[in-house]
Amino acid sequence: MFALVDCNNFYASCERVFNPNLNGKPVAILSNNDGCIIARSDECKALNIPMGAPIFKWDTFCKAHNVHVLSSNYPLYGDMSSRVMSILKQFTPDVEVYSIDESFLQFKGFENFNLNDYGQQIRQRVLKWTGIPTCVGIATTKGLSKVANKIARKYPNQTKGVYVIDTEYKRLKALKWLKIEDVWGIGRQLSKRLLTKGCKTALDFANLPEDWVKANFSVVEARLHRDLNGVPTLTLEEYNQPKKAIATTRSFDYTYSDINYIKERVATFAVTCAEKLRKQHSSCHTIIVFLKSDKHKKEQPQYSKSVAVHLPYATNSSLIISNTAVNTAVQIFKKGIQYKKAGVMVTGLVPTDNYQLNIFENENPKHQPLMQTIDKINSKYHSNKIKLANQDLQRTWKMRQERLSPRYTTNFKDIIVVK
Template structure:
């Protein structure tokens, strides 16, 4: 069985952990340089504030005290994500991060009754130990786990935990009530095409012959059909939809504590992630880097750090992404440990064609973006024609300025000694 754990309103929830006064209030988190809203509480959604709304359009609500807007605090969010993941690893056979606030977990060998109780215990302990509310969906496949997670979030009767078993009346009923557009990886165009075949719900799609679907549509949709039928067929990166995050990671051939070797792996993963980013025509706002020791070697010191580096502006330029990844590695590397795995995740992705430019951008900035686009296109073309890795980048130049305008950023409570919360005795 596979579970999907989704942190509810993650960025806002992270802020509320350390500022209880924000509970029940309309809260939004802004993008880099306080540009637009990228995360919303349930209360601010009820006021009609849409995702991507520019901050300047909300000033009247701020003045009236109806909403609270905070600057993005990626360092805090990345650390809280790591804390949630650490708890999940105690409760499962393995964790696969899907985004900074969503993680697939493996529940192997559980009977139905104990599995439900185990999932409820996980749900409770994440909230108790981190303060982050989550929803848990468990099913035989990732697509059904996504569906179960959605039910756990939308249907109050589940109380945040839904476990689906193939062929059960509960699963069949949920499939019948789920529209095609609510299935993981089924986009608007597919919904329109399937409607012509009178396939309108998840249940209708699950009844299709997967071979016929493959022949008339695609291998990707065939996998979705198999997943809805209860047969695992999709890995994390199989979805055709633009990914919410892009991660590249790999275990080392042997344990190593050598900074140069680890740096080579990080650079390789960062470059590959940047290539995937450009392939789906997206930009990233932040770079998440993690290291991991071998948990099955109790004779060795254990240390699995991670850090998020926010970028000055959304980008798909490998040079800027590598620079951020290098800075992240320097921040978390400790020479006393031997690592078995490293990875780079690009998070908070946006459509490259909908980038919101700053009013302060000059003609020189526009020229720089054009040169960057041409350079990246040339690299990708050469690597495609001549083979991956034909053209690569070495170490990025040090000394770049990374100062952002974060007028409303809260303290980095969990990662900076100088920003620890002060507790005053009464």
């Protein structure tokens, strides 16, 4: 059996844990640089505020309806997520962290357990230890556990936050209830395509002939089709599986045309990519750098450019990656353009301890012990204490966060004091 544990309105719930005055009130969380709404409480959804709504268009509406609008507090959300996932691992060793607020659990050898009661234990412990409300969906496959979770979330009074699909009757009833566009893994375009074939519900999709699905859809949809029919096909994935490409991209708090600002940002993005490479014990062969203007400001000149640089040898050195990225940014920089976004991506990844050496060019042997020392110090003090000279020594991520709540669990200065 599989379970999907999903935190309810996770970002808003994290804020409510430390600010109970927000309970029962509409809460909206903004994206980077306070651009648009990326998370909403149920009370906020009831006001028909759409996901992705630009705050400058909805600010007056939010004030009129007493909506509490907050900047994204990612250090807080990440720490609370880690606490929730740690609790889930107490119930089974087989856990796949699917996203910041969702995890799949697999129950092997739980045949004699009452899984509904077990799901309630999970909810109660997470709520008691972190203050985060959750819903639990349990079924014979991952795909069906997603469906069960939606039912638990939709009908909290009847299910008490836990729903188990353990019979054929429950499976058919659940799939008949779920619209095709709400099925996990069915995107907007695919749902339109299925609607033309008469598939209005998840049950319609599950009833399609397996051979026809294999012939007309990708292997992902074919596996989902088998999962929805109760045949376990989708397995738990390794959370710490090495990535095939790593990217660090950010929108700026404002638009900038200063090359020195652009160089500092690109250097910081490159160093972050290098740190991620070393964390998963990988090195890269290719570095991609891009710059973009603000597409929303139509009256200004528009510009977008990306360049890929192939290195003569694989590396994860912050010095080499940063230097290459900055030089590339200077090459593609164009005067007179107001830049809003930049990014660095590293690809062509290979294991650091097993890759082809170059007979003519290789990395300076002093770089690896230097990088290990920097990573050790930064890890020990949980902050980027050591940076390259071309980085901003005061701030790593320069974002507009005018409505930011305190970092209650990750900053000593913001810890709540009980009087």
